[in-house]
Amino acid sequence: MSHEVFISYQTESQAFVEQLCKLLESYDIKCWYGKRDVISNHASEIPKAIRGCKVFLLVVDENVATHPRGDILNEVYLASNLFKKGLLDMMSVNITNIEYEDDELLYHLGRLQKKFLIDKMLPDGAINLLAELLTRLGRGECPVSYGNVPGDVRYKNDYFDINDDHECERLNTQLHILKKFDSDVYDRILSGRKGLSVLDIGCNEGNLTMDRFGKRPEVRKIIGIDINADAIESAKSNFENEKASFYLLNGEDADFGYDLAEIREKHDIDKFDIIHISMLLLHMENPSKLLKRIKPLLSKxxxxxxxxIDDTLTFVHPDPMGGFNRMIRICAREELSGYRHSGKEIYSMLIENGFRNVALEKKGLDTSQMTLEEKDALFHTYFSFIYEDTKILYLRNPENKRVLDDYNWLENNYGALKQEYDRPETLFQLGFVTYTAEK
Ligand SMILES: C[S@@+](CC[C@H](N)C(=O)[O-])C[C@H]1O[C@@H](n2cnc3c(N)ncnc32)[C@H](O)[C@@H]1O
Structure with missing residues (x-):
């Protein structure tokens, strides 16, 4: 395979370049860099290599940003001439926060639209760059994350710790934020009806259940079930009344149907008029099984x-440092956040299980029409929980290099990301999806 990416750098960044190459070459992007690829004569081999590559990638460290050496400037000069003629693509990757000070460098690089600021901690910091290179080289999309890690596959996750104040608060904030998002859907499925029985699967402490159904006159009976004993205890003590009852039950358990039959009998419920499942399927290994089991429980x-959730719909723009993109990827693979591409799969699961009138009612909650408080709250339901989850994972397993990298990176960058997020021009969309269906 011929070389595609010429890497221009000063020797101080040798270790970074070696790591970067390893990453790029593991995606079949063949790189050229002096220390490894010059055979005998710098002066003739370097220009030839630049001409032979498709992309010129300048690694800007502190030295290059402030006092680039002559050979670097020569390489940049040659590359920018080819770039002007459309014969070469140019990119720069900054591994320092220092702005370019050198006039010549500024002159040649000023025209580059896309600069990448990444930290020295590879491989994660480089994934944006990798994605861009794959696109520029015509190789299509970048994989969301590396290898077979949580995030790529569905897996069972029933993490909930009632003593985790942050998580409890997050669920509550989310509950309010989502009200505007899909309150019309609740209105539509409830309005004009009466004597309704509601089953909420994965009800947690019952806050969302009661907020959406507790005061609705159309609803006669609410049954909330959850796998977490503390959550059910809390729901019972805060909300249990004539209208609402809560039970400890596992939606993935083979006996689920039998247990529920007893509950239905006790509360004189033939079938449920509403079955409500919020933010649970992404945490299940086989949600289709649950959908199959509940279908007979739904009334005509x-x-x-x-x-x-589906993070295909999640984005932040602008994202000049690629930091939000990195947060989204951390979320995709960290094991407490569930399977982040669950949302889109639900449609086919519903159809395959014989549900009718399946409607994708909502796709993506964005900040464009939000008040500052709402925009801030949406940040906390997503970005701060990624930060908190990473902390939990780091404390659980401080030896894990990937988690340590994420944790350190978050420690250093979280504040700056929040500032970036708070700018009026920053738009955030979070991939909540809402479906309705009938049997
Ligand atoms: C992210 S919380 C969502 C809570 C609430 N439905 C909401 O939307 O705010 C997921 C809940 O599902 C519960 N859960 C996870 N696996 C479950 C299962 N197999 N059966 C029942 N509940 C489950 C967890 O204990 C947790 O309370």
Missing amino acids: GGKLFIRD
Whole structure:
């Protein structure tokens, strides 16, 4: 394979370049860099290599940004001439926060639209760059994350710790933020009906359940179930009344149907008019099984309401440092956040399980029409929980290099990201999806 990316750098960044090459070459992007690839004569081999590559990548460290050496400037000069003629693509990757000070460098690089600021901690910091290179070289999309790690596959995650104040607060904030997002869907499935029985699977402490259904006159009976004993205890003590009851039950358990039959009998419920599943399917290994089991429990004309997540719909723009993108990727692979591409798969699962009138009601909650408080709250339901989860994972396993990298990076960059987020021009969309279906 011929070389595609010429890497221009000063020797102080040798170790970084070696690591970067390892990453790029593991994606079949063949790189050329002096220390490894010059055979005998710098002066003739370097220009030839630049001409032979498709992309010129300048690594800007502190030295290059402030006092670039002559050979670097020669390489940049040659590359920018080819760039002007459309014969070469140019990119720069900054591994320092220092702005370019050198006039010549500024002159040649000023025209480059896309600069990448990444930290020296590879491989994660380089994934944006990798994605861009794959696109520029015509190789299509970059994989979301490396290898087979949580985030790539569905897996069971029933993490909930009632003593985790941050998580409890997050769920509550989310509950309010989502109200505007899909309150019309609740209105539509409830309005004009009466004597309704509601089953909420994965009800947690019952806050969302009661907020959405507790005061609705159309609802006669609410049954909330959850796998977490503390959450159910809390729901019972805060909300249990004539209208609402809560049970410890595992939606993935083979006995789920039998246990629920007893509960239905006790509360004189033949079938449920609403089955509500919010932010649970992304945490299940096989949600299709649950959907299959609940279908017979839905009344004729009854509605299934599902809220879930799909990070295909999640973005922050602008993202000049690629930091938000990195947060989204951390979320995709960290093991407490569930399977982040669950949302889009639910449609086919519902169809395959024989549900009818399946409607994707909502796709993506964005900050464009939000008040400053709402925008801030949405940040906390997503970015701060990524930060908190990373802390939990780091404390659980401080030896894990990947988690340590993420944790250190977050420690150093979280504040700056929040500032970036708070800018009026920053738009954030979080990939909540809402479905309704009938049987
Ligand atoms: C992210 S919380 C969502 C809580 C609430 N539905 C909401 O939208 O705010 C997921 C909840 O599902 C529960 N859960 C996870 N696996 C479950 C299972 N197999 N059966 C029942 N509940 C489960 C967890 O204990 C947790 O309370």
